[in-house]
């Protein structure tokens with residue numbers, strides 16, 4: 001098979017040296033309304049090829065996006081020049097997911113052009129808000145992990161730290177969720193159909209990525225070396241995206257890879273005359289970046305997924321070594337120039353890949369290469385569920401990446417030799433620490449590989465990091481003292497406060513002045529305002545306005561009627577049993593049952609609207625049943641006149657970043673009710689608290705830190721702590737005992753079992769009921785009583801609106817810690833050592 005060459009950079013050529021204009025830095029268009037109008041119309045005419053009068057809304061959206069982009073261009077080019085010039089250490093953030101959300105507003109905010117753009121468009125008879133709605137968000141992630149990556153690159157750009165985000169340009173992002181008869185039906189997310197104005201493809205810089213084949217040794221002037229003779233290749237085409245800092249003149253790069261067939265791929269088949277087969281073969285290659293795997297927390301071990309992982313990581317490492325570093329760079333100094341941050345185990349195949357490049361291609365000694373590799377990677381773990389820890393069968397890995405498997409074996413042999421040296425022939429320990437698992441099938445434990453190779457290993461909240469150290473990887477913690485650390489997650493206040501909650505932002509700016517958005521600890525100064533009745537009123541007005549904005553959206557989007565004056569009780573996150581949407585639902589059913597059975601007067605129940613948002617992995621049947629049940633309960637409750645004006649259950653389909661930006665600022669109560677010890681961190685919890693919702697939550701993930709910061713009086717804690725969970729589990733958990741012991745619980749479950757939410761058909765939700773009664777892996781029933789007590793406290797607190805608002809303000813004031821700027825500073829100081837570039 002012929003090799004397609006990966007281009008190296010062209011030799012330095014004195015480009016532009018003869019014309020003065022070519023030497024001058026590119027100038028941004030004038031930041032005036034007139035300047036903006038001119039740019040907008042120019043883009044409409046010259047890039048879209050249409051006149052304003054004959055333009056479609058999409059033309060206008062695209063022209064607007066190009067215009068905003070043009071304003072960022074000078075800064076981007078300047079930043080690229082600055083970074084090339086400085087040769088400073090930077091972060092390569094390797095992540096299979098970047099859940100970016102819409103770009104237009106973020107980029108308008110970054111440039112400070114929002115008002116100018118609105119005025120300029122108005123002068124053209126165009127409504128900015130209308131164009132905003134046309135953007136299809138890039139949903140290139142499943143949930144928390146992908147959104148975290150997006151927050152992190154926002155913060156790095158805002159801090160002025162050199163960073164390239166590397167990932168995959170999926171042609172289809174996370175599926176679009178629809179409900180048919182209350183059940184989830186997935187639709188493809190064809191987000192690129194109308195074009196994507198935010199990306200810059202560079203096919204000329206494509207890299208060739210190899211797969212399959214075999215390895216062989218050869219004599220290289222007396223040295224025996226190994227080379228990989230691949231079976232097939234694909235082209236990785238980079239698409240660059242701008243990642244602007246917040247009004248600081250800085251723009252970093254996000255580089256997403258798209259797979260293209262190489263001509264080598266199908267040449268043989270073309271030559272044999274089978275045209276149709278040859279075209280089919282191209283599809284095979286291009287499938288690699290076709291679709292985001294919608295599995296969250298349950299790896300499927302699919303070959304295509306491993307192909308995706310290697311594809312983007314190999315392209316990224318090659319891009320950095322051959323494209324970003326100067327030609328004459330001494331690779332021994334690589335740790336001074338880059339840290340590759342592994343966002344969970346998905347990019348861990350990068351470890352043997354860097355070894356392969358250094359040893360096989362750059363002909364380095366193994367030990368020297370390992371010394372470099374050990375310093376160039378750091379690993380973040382995002383889970384505690386044992387089933388979420390990725391493993392790849394040796395079979396599959398050896399077939400797809402034979403050389404990498406050899407390298408992994410050698411890394412493991414040398415590592416186990418060291419363990420043996422320290423602890424002797426402790427067979428149990430050796431088995432427990434081996435990167436290769438033998439049962440139930442021989443496979444590579446990617447988290448172990450990452451831990452052995454990583455300079456640092458971190459969890460994403462204090463509790464999570466502690467459990468990671470003490471329960472998941474205790475032998476490694478003992479073996480590598482100082483390697484394990486914590487960096488508590490954060491969220492970007494630009495998107496999740498300033499953009500999502502403009503009225504609150506204005507109120508804060510009025511109180512504190514303008515700099516809080518990049519110095520979020522300044523929110524502390526709001527504490528005194530919590531005692532000011534006038535400020536409280538203004539704060540409550542903002543919340544009420546946000547609720548109205550949400551109702552309007554839901555009316556328009558889903559035909560929902562949101563009742564006035566209700567507490568908005570919100571649970572939005574992926575559907576997973578450990579997150580316990582069932583617990584929330586049992587609360588609702590219990591309230592409903594109380595009223596309709598006549599045991600509780602409707603007038604005594606706090607009026608609440610419950611909002612759910614959740615996608616289930618398409619193959620996760622129990623999660624899908626729970627979605628069905630939520631919708632079924634909603635249909636019955638919302639149609640029952642006996643609870644009218646008291647209880648309402650809304651489940652808008654297709655929860656995504658765009659919807660989050662509207663739901664979060666409107667919420668009164670944030671549901672963070674996972675079983676203690678299961679939610680690594682959570683980041684939605686932070687978004688809600690920063691927008692003045694109070695949390696009802698377990699002692700889990702970052703809830704622990706939220707509660708410590710906001711204070712017990714301003715947080716509704718319930719449920720078992722992690723050690724109690726462990727204890728109960730050790731003792732032998734029998735959910736039926738809890739069912740027997742709590743009358744409310746019994747009645748709620750019985751009502752579901754009776755078929756009350758399935759037209760009398762008891763079979764529909766029987767699996768859900770059985771699962772709760774006989775298995776209940778995440779101890780929903782054990783925490784139910786405590787949850788209901790806490791909800792009663794919520795009702796009491798909500799009855800005093802003044803006091804509630806005060807608590808809400810204190811939540812905002814005390815959650816500045818959860819800015820992703822702070823997370824980034826932590827990584828920079830303790831793991832990356834990559835100071836901002838001035």
Ligand code: 26W
Nearest residue numbers: 144145295297298299382460680681682683
């Ligand atoms: C299919 C394999 C797989 C396995 C795990 C896919 C995705 C995962 C992730 C680790 C799931 C995830 O998104 N984890 C979440 O990461 C967030 C950011 O750190 C945390 O806030 C959440 O608690 C954690 O569930």
